Amino acid sequence: MGATKTEIFTPKQNQIAIMAKALGHPARIAIIDYLLKVDTCICGDIVNEIKLAQPTISQHLKELKNAGIIKGNISGTAICYCIDEKALQTFQKYFNNMETKLEKKKLNCC
Amino acid sequence: MGATKTEIFTPKQNQIAIMAKALGHPARIAIIDYLLKVDTCICGDIVNEIKLAQPTISQHLKELKNAGIIKGNISGTAICYCIDEKALQTFQKYFNNMETKLEKKKLNCC
DNA sequence: AATATATATCGTAATATTGCAATATATAAA
């Protein structure tokens, strides 16, 4: 096996999982942190910030893009990457909603 | 390789990544959804809800527990699993903070 | 004590991910 059985879950569950998975690597969290830190969103210098080889960074950027978390525009020889706010909100909303539900319960059985 | 280079990232980045990774599988999102849906947090019936074999579910529960997302108490022959609200809040706070930073920027360059 | 029930662990096959060197591509500058 080794492949995830996506068929047996709802589209929503799969979508949240895809986004969470994309965020499930410290390099990709570091990329997001960096995108938030810099004023401009031209980010070729990510390679200088994170101590990973350029192809590795490129691969991580691709995964974030595939998951819809960042967007990229070609801008000359550099590439402008930035966070897709809408996608992030979907993710955020899911967890805020989870919190609301948890507060309503207050089970404390564990 | 295949192993993540955690040494080059901050503890915070690693922590968020570990939690996101644990949430990066639809079965584990489905487990969380189910934990929120049922009134009690005794969850042996997850196996009946999700169409995966019992050892697979058990493995997913273990990963959620290792990431600190759920807690489990033995309760007779069954096990009481529930969401660790504090852990979830750490995660949630990270993304809410991200949103705040994004709103301040309003770059819209992509 | 014997049996039933619930959950965990082990072992393993199939597949995915991580990281990088080498190389390709594509624009900018000279």
Add this chain to the structure above:
DNA sequence: TTTATATATTGCAATATTACGATATATATT
């Protein structure tokens, strides 16, 4: 047009993940 620069793609080795059958463990019931 040649050269420099920035990013992507390919190919590959090391490792991790997913899923499950078989089996272990531990409590509950009879």
